[in-house]
Amino acid sequence: MRMRFVLAAGLAATLSLPAFAADYTQAPGSSLAFAGKYQGETFSGTFPGFRTTVSFDPANPAAGKLSVTIPIATATTQNDDYDTEMRGAAFFDATKFAQATYTASGFRDLGNGQYAADGTLELRGVRKPVTLTFTWTPGTRPLLSGRATVRRLDFGVGGGEWADTGTISNEIAVSTRVYLQPAN
Template identity: 30%
Template sequence: MLKKTLAALALGGALFAGQAIAADYAIDKPGQHAFINFKISHLGYSWLYGTFKDFDGSFSFDAAKPEASKVNVTINTTSVDSNHAERDKHLRGSDFLNVSKHPTATFESTSVKSTGEGTADITGNLTLNGVTKPVVIQAKLLGEGKDPWGGYRAGFEGSTTLKLKDFDIQKDLGPASQEVELILSIEGVRQ
């Protein structure tokens, strides 16, 4: 009887320890529960908003040890959509995203640093328009738990600001439009 009890405790301990490691998630783009949006000032008078409609990625996450988290995302830059066909054509051209030469952008995290309850700075390398630069995404855990279909999900929001010239986007849009803010809403399904 003692052997069975010890074996059960050992098995339970192994299962519990397995739950403490980071879980892998696929970004729920197929279910349209993930968005990569942007905004940039238009002449200092208003905001121009847009989105990237086609991207894919994954992340690993453990709420007990957020610094062990990792993020990888690939964006199809040809999918840029600012709700204006002529502007989108211009954004895809050589003045901006240069999609004929650089049809994808990527983000790969290099570190995650907890900044408070449910918040973190995700540092990583962003490759955009053929240029790779480190960026920091300020992220917030929105929630995690079981979904109605028997799965488990985790959701985050985040943002970062990019200087256009840092990514070899030389088109001068005026002094109010030198930076673009990326706004992320990401929900992942645990694999």
Template identity: 30%
Template sequence: MKNSLRTLTLSAFVTGVAFATAAHAGIDTAKSTLTATFKQMNVPVDGSFKKINATIQFDPANLGSSKAQLDVDVASFDLGSAEYNDQVAGKDWFDAKDFPHATFVSNAIKAGANGAYSVTGTLTIRGKSNTVTVPVQYHKDGAAQVFDGVLPIKRLQYGIGQGEWSDTSLVADDVQLKFHIVSNGQ
């Protein structure tokens, strides 16, 4: 049960990373993080994705030409246990063999107040795609661009948690994808 929950968390985390991405550069993988938080039997569980790739083109003065594309290796989801990690990569959760990557591709970025942006795009996990809007907080750190946010998703919309794991009393449907994405700069 804990293993399946961790797999669900990985899916959420992948979604969050996908939405967080937005500058014309790759990301600094040593400084960037994507975590998924979910509840298993009402106990919060966190996991993180270790392999994330992204291409970001972000210009606050020209949002029409700004875009982001994120790719997450779902088998890199880490719950802190090799046994749990193997379970979440399996058929009931991420099915990493048949669906090795989760992706996010932006199609619109809108400015808000005080460095806040809304990034709308397509999130695909386990071959299931949904349009999502990700709230992103942006700031510069030297030459790097930094994007932070949290994207709530429903794991069952992406087929994460098959069979007994589709029971939301065991593993909640709600997953919070938390991201801190640092671009390599322009």
């Protein structure tokens, strides 16, 4: 009888331990996209080659961490004219600023399975706050699906003759679907 009590107490103590954030790395099939308007027409593109690491526990989102590295030279709209201009000095200046980063520590629970990462985007050497709202789908291959709005002129993207927001929208929608796997 005493042995059963000790085993039951040990099991109860184990089950009542707090959950800890799990560490993940990006898995194949993930995407990072952007969209805006140019002369009233929608354009969109992607950043192939981006890399994400996440530490997250839905029971304790405040302990979450997110890090994204974006190789700027990979940005593509699948339109050679747009891509050449976009990677050039007036926009991303990919030769001078090879990558952008987004980092966030501590997430907010917005309810109904929605979370917010109040992070910092560094783009073209400028660091500004950007909030990523996301949903988390748990499982053997968790999915972080999120959206953010980036004001391009805050980062000097498309300045000079391209600063006219009537020609190119200032607000660029960013969306991501990051499939995850346990970090090694």
